[in-house]
Amino acid sequence: MKNISSLWGIGALLASSLLPLQAAAQAGFTPITFKNASVHDPSVIKAGDTFYVFGSHLASAKSTDLMNWQGLTDSVSATNPLFLNGSSNVFTELSEAFSWAQSNTLWAADVRQLADGRFYMYYNACKGDSPRSALGIAVADRIEGPYVDKGIILRSGMWGQASHDGTIYDALKHPNAVDPHVFSDNAGRLWMIYGSYSGGIFIMQMNPTNGMPLPGQGYGKRLMGGNHARIEGAFVMYSPATSYYYMFTSFGGLDASGGYNMRVARSLKPDGPYLDAQGNDMANVRSNPARPLFDDASIAPYGVKLMGNFLFERKLGEPGTGIGTGYVSPGHNSAYYDAATGKHFLVFHTRFPERGEQHEIRVHQMLMNADAWPVVAPYRYAKENAEAVHREFVIGDYLFVNHGKDISAAIKKSQHITLGSNGAVTGAATGTWTLAGGNGVELRLSGSASPYKGVFLRQWDETSKNYVMTLSALSREGVAVFGSRLLPRTDAQVVTAVGAELSLGNTTAVSANLTLPTSGARGATIAWTSSNPAVVSNSGVVSPAGADVTLTLTARITKGSAVVVKTFTVTVRKAGGLLAHYAFDGNLRETNGVLAAGSVVGSRIDVAGGSIGYEAGVKGNAAVFNGASGIRLPNGLVSSNTYTVALWLKPAQLTAFSTTFFGARTTDSWISLLPMGHGFVNGASMLWSGTAWYDAGLGMNIPVGRWSHLAFTVRNGAVSVYVDGVKKFSGTNFPNVFTNTSGVFALGVNWWDTPYKGSMDDLRIYGTALGDAEVAQLAR
Numbered sequence: 068m069k070n071i072s073s074l075w076g077i078g079a080l081l082a083s084s085l086l087p088l089q090a091a092a093q094a095g096f097t098p099i100t101f102k103n104a105s106v107h108d109p110s111v112i113k114a115g116d117t118f119y120v121f122g123s124h125l126a127s128a129k130s131t132d133l134m135n136w137q138g139l140t141d142s143v144s145a146t147n148p149l150f151l152n153g154s155s156n157v158f159t160e161l162s163e164a165f166s167w168a169q170s171n172t173l174w175a176a177d178v179r180q181l182a183d184g185r186f187y188m189y190y191n192a193c194k195g196d197s198p199r200s201a202l203g204i205a206v207a208d209r210i211e212g213p214y215v216d217k218g219i220i221l222r223s224g225m226w227g228q229a230s231h232d233g234t235i236y237d238a239l240k241h242p243n244a245v246d247p248h249v250f251s252d253n254a255g256r257l258w259m260i261y262g263s264y265s266g267g268i269f270i271m272q273m274n275p276t277n278g279m280p281l282p283g284q285g286y287g288k289r290l291m292g293g294n295h296a297r298i299e300g301a302f303v304m305y306s307p308a309t310s311y312y313y314m315f316t317s318f319g320g321l322d323a324s325g326g327y328n329m330r331v332a333r334s335l336k337p338d339g340p341y342l343d344a345q346g347n348d349m350a351n352v353r354s355n356p357a358r359p360l361f362d363d364a365s366i367a368p369y370g371v372k373l374m375g376n377f378l379f380e381r382k383l384g385e386p387g388t389g390i391g392t393g394y395v396s397p398g399h400n401s402a403y404y405d406a407a408t409g410k411h412f413l414v415f416h417t418r419f420p421e422r423g424e425q426h427e428i429r430v431h432q433m434l435m436n437a438d439a440w441p442v443v444a445p446y447r448y449a450k451e452n453a454e455a456v457h458r459e460f461v462i463g464d465y466l467f468v469n470h471g472k473d474i475s476a477a478i479k480k481s482q483h484i485t486l487g488s489n490g491a492v493t494g495a496a497t498g499t500w501t502l503a504g505g506n507g508v509e510l511r512l513s514g515s516a517s518p519y520k521g522v523f524l525r526q527w528d529e530t531s532k533n534y535v536m537t538l539s540a541l542s543r544e545g546v547a548v549f550g551s552r553l554l555p556r557t558d559a560q561v562v563t564a565v566g567a568e569l570s571l572g573n574t575t576a577v578s579a580n581l582t583l584p585t586s587g588a589r590g591a592t593i594a595w596t597s598s599n600p601a602v603v604s605n606s607g608v609v610s611p612a613g614a615d616v617t618l619t620l621t622a623r624i625t626k627g628s629a630v631v632v633k634t635f636t637v638t639v640r641k642a643g644g645l646l647a648h649y650a651f652d653g654n655l656r657e658t659n660g661v662l663a664a665g666s667v668v669g670s671r672i673d674v675a676g677g678s679i680g681y682e683a684g685v686k687g688n689a690a691v692f693n694g695a696s697g698i699r700l701p702n703g704l705v706s707s708n709t710y711t712v713a714l715w716l717k718p719a720q721l722t723a724f725s726t727t728f729f730g731a732r733t734t735d736s737w738i739s740l741l742p743m744g745h746g747f748v749n750g751a752s753m754l755w756s757g758t759a760w761y762d763a764g765l766g767m768n769i770p771v772g773r774w775s776h777l778a779f780t781v782r783n784g785a786v787s788v789y790v791d792g793v794k795k796f797s798g799t800n801f802p803n804v805f806t807n808t809s810g811v812f813a814l815g816v817n818w819w820d821t822p823y824k825g826s827m828d829d830l831r832i833y834g835t836a837l838g839d840a841e842v843a844q845l846a847r
Contacts, residue, residue: 099449099527103427104128104136107321108175108300108399110248111414114186114210120401120414120428121176121188125149125157127211133412133430133448139211143172149188150205152213160216161190164201167222168192174200175300175399178210179249179278181257186210187278189247189259198243198265199224204278220280223265232285239294239356241266242286248302248401249273252312252337260290260314263299264361267292267353268316270338290314290339291332293353296366297474300399303337306411307404309439314341314349315373315413317398318366319474323418326363326474327396330370330545331441343370344440344545363474371545373413373443376478377468378420379530379551384565384588386531386554392446393420395478397429411435413443420478422735423757434539436520437507442539445549449527455505456523461536462488464589465550467496472546483590484550508538510548517543553589558629561589565624566631569593572703572808574637576646576661578834579707581607581637582807583620591626602639611642611834615661640834647704649830651690653681655698665698665814670822672699672729672813684828685715685774690814694719694824697816703808704832705730710805711833713778713845718742718771718825723750727777727827729817736804739817740777742769742825754779754788759802763788765795774828776846782836792846794839 106128109120119129120136125147127139140147143157150157157173158165165171170192177189186207193200202221205214221231223244230236242262249259257273259280271280271287280287291314292298300317311333319326332341332349341349347369355365378393400415411433416426430448433441444451445468466481482495492498498512502523510519521540528535528551538550556564565587574581583595583606597603599618602610617638624631638661640646648658655665669676677696681688690698705712712728721743731737737757744753744764754763763786769775778789786801787794804810814830815823831845 098532099134099529101447101529102135102137104138105141105416105425105427106138107416107426108246109401109414109416109428110175110177110302111401111403111412112178112180112210113403114180118403119178119210121178122416123173123175125173125176128428132450133414134450136428149212150214152215155213160205160214161192161203163216164190164192164203164219167201167219168199169194175246177248180210181278182275186214187249188214189249191245191247193243193245194224197224198238198245198263200244202244202247202261206278221261221286230286238265242269242289246300246399249278250303250305250337251275253305253307256337258303258337259287260301260303262292262301264292264295264297267296268298268301272338288338289350290341291316291349291352292366294356295360296352296354297361297363298352298366302401304402304404304411305337306435306441307406308409308411309435311335311439312337312341313402313441314339315400315402316370317400318370318372319363319396319398321396321398323395323424324476325396326376326476327398328375328470328474329373329398329400329413329415331373332370333440344438344541344543367472367474369545371440371541371547372470372472373441373547375470375473376476377470377549378478378480379445379466379468379549380480381530382586382588383584384561384568384591386533387528389530390420391481392528392530393478394429395419395422402433411441412448413441421733423759425735432524434522434524436522436541437503437509438520438541438543440520440541442521442541442547444524444526445537445539445551446526446528451524451526453506453522453524456502456525456536458502461502461508461523461538461552462486463536463555464494464553465538466553467494468549469496470547470549472544481551508540510540515542515544515546519546519548521548556589558627561587561591561626562624562629562631564588565591565593566622566633569622569624569633570809571620571635571637572706572810573662573701574635574703574808575701576659576704577603577609577637577639577706577808578611578644578646579709580609581620581706583607583622587624589626591624594623594625596621596623603637609639611639611644614641615639615644642835644834645831646710646834647700647830647832649700650687651681651684651828651830652687655679655690657701662704663701665700668697668699668813668816670695670697670816672697672811672816672818682826684826686829689715689717689826689828691826692815692823694822697822698814700812700814702812703810704812705805705810706808707805707834708784708803709782709834709836711778711780711835711837711842712740712831713776713833713837713842714830715774715776715828716742716769716825717774717827718769718823720824721750721768721771722821722824724820725823726813726815726817726820727823728812728814728830730805730810730812731817732804732806732810734818736802737817738802738804740779742823752777752790754786754796756802756804761798761801763796763798763801765790767795774826778837778842778845780836780842785836787836787839789842789846792843
């Protein structure tokens with residue numbers, strides 16, 4: 068504390084924000100925690116002291132602080148309390164909408180409280196593969212329902228029939244009646260903005276007394292989009308701080324590979340025209356009909372892009388764990404202005420790097436820059452306040468992200484820049500920087516036609532578990548940049564931290580190429596030397612010999628003149644050899660004597676407790692799983708895309724999803740051998756994988772109370788699954804899960820499902836894909 072304060076010449080309180088978590092805790096900081104919930108397309112409303120979000124599939128959640136969310140509902144079902152009223156449920160209440168849309172689910176909902184104090188839900192159902200949709204209103208006395216239908220107010224997709232404006236419905240110019248948002252302007256008038264792909268985003272005036280459209284408007288006024296432009300999720304926020312109406316929309320596709328990104332335009336009037344920062348009227352933004360359907364190139368240059376796919380990448384040796392903080396396909400946002408605090412909030416759903424299609428709610432604070440455009444705080448809201456900053460406090464190294472204007476599935480990974488004390492920006496981006504006003508920043512970067520104007524804001528970083536200085540700024544071209552300041556470190560501290568974290572995982576039974584990191588935090592480099600390059604090269608290429616070979620890999624970590632050396636002992640198993648053998652003969656030892664013994668766990672991989680018994684098995688004794696316990700195996704058992712797993716199983720019962728052999732690189736990249744699978748394969752035994760979902764269903768279930776031999780082989784994506792030595796499944800493109808030596812492995816349990824109940828014997832794992840005859844031999 069004293070040293071840092073002296074170094075920066077600022078008060079001890081400011082200096083404490085630079086400390087790592089342990090020191091920060093000692094200085095009185097409590098680590099920030101969050102509670103997450105999943106609501107796709109969240110539309111925010113505040114009722115009393117509680118924030119609610121309502122979204123697609125009749126999902127909803129609430130929070131009192133925008134940080135800790137409690138999920139309320141999660142599906143369109145007959146038991147969803149939002150429409151449960153006596154014998155009535157959502158299917159009976161909204162039967163007309165479901166019938167018209169030829170659908171059994173609902174898309175993005177919006178709830179508003181009107182002058183009568185009641186809550187009006189603007190719901191919508193869509194067929195999905197066409198713009199045949201119904202948009203209606205349901206009303207409740209309480210925000211959590213039950214809601215009672217007041218009827219459909221708009222329809223779309225009436226092919227060959229007159230639409231609401233009297234002309235034959237045309238999906239290129241008429242809207243898809245989905246994604247409504249209702250808002251009041253500063254004169255008390257009520258409006259609804261809605262629409263999606265197809266004809267674009269439209270707005271119409273509503274009756275503030277009953278929430279219905281005023282007559283004679285047809286579909287209303289088009290604000291942007293058309294010709295099937297991928298623009299949706301419109302939401303309007305009025306800011307008294309600037310006197311502008313801000314129209315937020317999402318460009319691109321919503322899935323993890325769709326490139327969803329949030330954009331904004333603004334107007335002095337609620338019904339437009341809405342302009343972007345270059346003065347483009349968004350009413351002129353639509354797809355080029357001469358180009359392919361859903362042409363993103365036509366629309367990408369327009370709007371102010373606030374956020375797309377990005378990752379503040381945590382490099383080896385930086386504080387924290389994991390890959391860093393970032394989002395994939397963030398979008399379909401709502402926004403909220405808090406009159407009491409003057410704060411603006413962006414509320415959206417997002418997916419995450421390496422987590423597939425899983426999505427959660429996120430809330431970020433927005434602040435207005437010098438040109439009255441909202442810039443989004445890089446990290447999620449944690450009750451931070453905009454305050455004047457000291458120049459000394461913002462000088463330093465930053466993780467820097469430029470969001471660009473593209474619509475792409477590519478994740479913009481952070482690069483390193485430095486804001487120098489002389490006003491220079493150096494590193495991956497170059498130019499100059501200026502501290503403007505209390506917390507304003509202006510960046511003039513090479514290659515940009517205009518300066519980036521934004522703010523500095525001290526925020527909580529979930530990865531490093533520290534308060535860090537951040538910056539967020541926008542250019543006149545509508546490009547956003549984020550920055551996250553790194554904790555000050557000397558070169559010696561950097562290489563020491565890299566060395567402390569550097570690991571190759573389990574190196575006691577290597578059979579595949581090793582991933583040898585060559586870089587670390589702050590530009591540190593790592594050079595490798597092998598004591599036996601014929602078996603393991605200096606780049607990690609493994610060439611197994613005819614017998615096991617033990618060697619040494621040496622890592623030399625360098626930054627500037629600072630150097631740290633770290634060595635690893637590596638045992639390479641003989642070519643095609645048996646990597647692991649657990650016989651379960653009264654214990655959990657690995658019979659080769661190379662790997663560690665298994666350890667008993669409770670009902671989940673990471674839950675302590677549990678117990679394993681033994682009984683007579685196929686070969687000696689067998690392990691008995693009681694349905695509440697499992698076995699954790701050493702990490703890194705498999706580290707390539709070529710392997711075989713074989714074992715004997717005698718289930719005591721069949722339970723869907725209960726795993727026997729489970730291996731994972733992350734919680735979203737895994738394989739699981741199931742005696743009973745899910746409904747899509749009619750509950751058959753199967754080899755299952757996620758997140759690149761793969762169902763290797765066997766068309767049968769192994770029997771209860773009788774021993775069966777199961778095996779599966781993988782060779783660079785080619786997969787075969789056997790029962791009692793007979794091939795029951797073969798396929799291609801099986802996911803490459805085990806890309807390093809840090810994979811997690813367990814028997815009978817995973818992170819989610821009911822543990823296996825039954826017996827297991829003679830588990831064998833090979834570093835090669837055995838042939839049919841070899842698998843048949845194991846089953847004898």
